[in-house]
Amino acid sequence: MNVHLEASRRSFLRTTGLLGLAASALTLAPRLALAVWNKAAFETKTLADAYKALGVASPAASADIQLIASDIAENGAVVPVEAISKIPNTTQISFLVEKNPTMLTAQFDLTPDMLPEVSTRIKMGQTSNVIALIKADGKFYTATKEIKVTLGGCGG
Amino acid sequence: MGQPMKIRAASKDGVTEVKVLMNHVMETGLRKDPAGALVPALFINEVTAKLNDKVVMQAQWGQAVAKNPYLAFKIKGGKAGDKVSISWTDSSGDSRTDEATVG
Numbered sequence: 001m002n003v004h005l006e007a008s009r010r011s012f013l014r015t016t017g018l019l020g021l022a023a024s025a026l027t028l029a030p031r032l033a034l035a036v037w038n039k040a041a042f043e044t045k046t047l048a049d050a051y052k053a054l055g056v057a058s059p060a061a062s063a064d065i066q067l068i069a070s071d072i073a074e075n076g077a078v079v080p081v082e083a084i085s086k087i088p089n090t091t092q093i094s095f096l097v098e099k100n101p102t103m104l105t106a107q108f109d110l111t112p113d114m115l116p117e118v119s120t121r122i123k124m125g126q127t128s129n130v131i132a133l134i135k136a137d138g139k140f141y142t143a144t145k146e147i148k149v150t151l152g153g154c155g156g
Numbered sequence: 157m158g159q160p161m162k163i164r165a166a167s168k169d170g171v172t173e174v175k176v177l178m179n180h181v182m183e184t185g186l187r188k189d190p191a192g193a194l195v196p197a198l199f200i201n202e203v204t205a206k207l208n209d210k211v212v213m214q215a216q217w218g219q220a221v222a223k224n225p226y227l228a229f230k231i232k233g234g235k236a237g238d239k240v241s242i243s244w245t246d247s248s249g250d251s252r253t254d255e256a257t258v259g
Contacts, residue, residue, distance in 0.1 A: 036202075037201045037202055037216050038216055042201070042216070042218040042219075077222060077223065078222045078223075079222070080226075082228075097220060100220050101184075101186060102218055102219060102220065104218050105217070105218050105220040105221060106215060106216070106217045106218065106220075106221055107215060107216045107217075108213060108214075108215045108229075109213065109214045109215070109216075110212075110213055111211065111212050111213065112232075113207065113210070113212040113231055113232050113233065114212050114213050114229065114230065114231055114232065115171060115229075115230040115231070115232060117229065117230050118227075118228070118229050119226075119227070119228045119229075120221060120222075120225065120226055120227050120228070121221070121222035121225065121226045122220050122221055122222055123182075123184070123219075123220045123221070123222050123223075124220070
């Protein structure tokens with residue numbers, strides 16, 4: 001009787017152990033592989049809501065982020081922006097435009113194979129602050145720059 | 157299917173710089189056509205970059221990325237002859253993948 005119990009206890013442990021391993025493998029699977037478009041975050045209309053949807057709590061302004069863009073954009077339809085982060089372990093770079101109908105413009109998730117530098121071109125409806133939002137070690141940092149737009153780019 | 161992208165990838169001092177020019181209308185859904193009707197939104201919302209079939213970056217975009225999107229980024233490592241591939245999916249579910257050889 002005892003022998004039998006012992007055997008079933010072992011097999012129970014073995015099974016749950018395997019299940020546990022499988023479960024932890026799932027949670028450890030790279031989050032990048034599961035990325036789907038964060039509709040909620042991209043549809044937010046205010047900066048506070050955008051931060052909330054991204055899980056950002058009171059990001060700190062950081063001098064270690066370079067947000068490179070010209071002071072004046074003649075054409076709001078094509079505004080070049082570049083963000084360079086010097087913060088170690090930068091895993092995400094996002095661009096937000098405060099006065100656009102939707103704040104969040106682009107979010108880049110970087111693997112450790114990437115240098116923390118991204119440049120792209122965005123649309124701006126009017127003169128506004130542009131924010132580079134950096135995630136590093138789970139914390140958020142920002143750099144902000146005002147770009148003056150002389151001709152709007154959002155159907156104006 | 158979408159229109160082909162232009163991809164340039166150049167390796168220098170152990171860093172591969174990739175520049176991509178995509179071909180897409182990037183409609184915000186806020187613009188009106190000359191008749192005054194709203195043009196429906198249609199924009200790329202997911203972009204994936206790979207070096208030799210390994211994902212190095214994934215991006216999510218909103219409507220406010222400019223028409224015919226430009227994207228530049230740098231990958232650690234990579235050498236001449238390696239393959240860089242870029243894929244996008246737009247809000248209608250259309251997608252496209254293009255590949256370039258690192259020079």
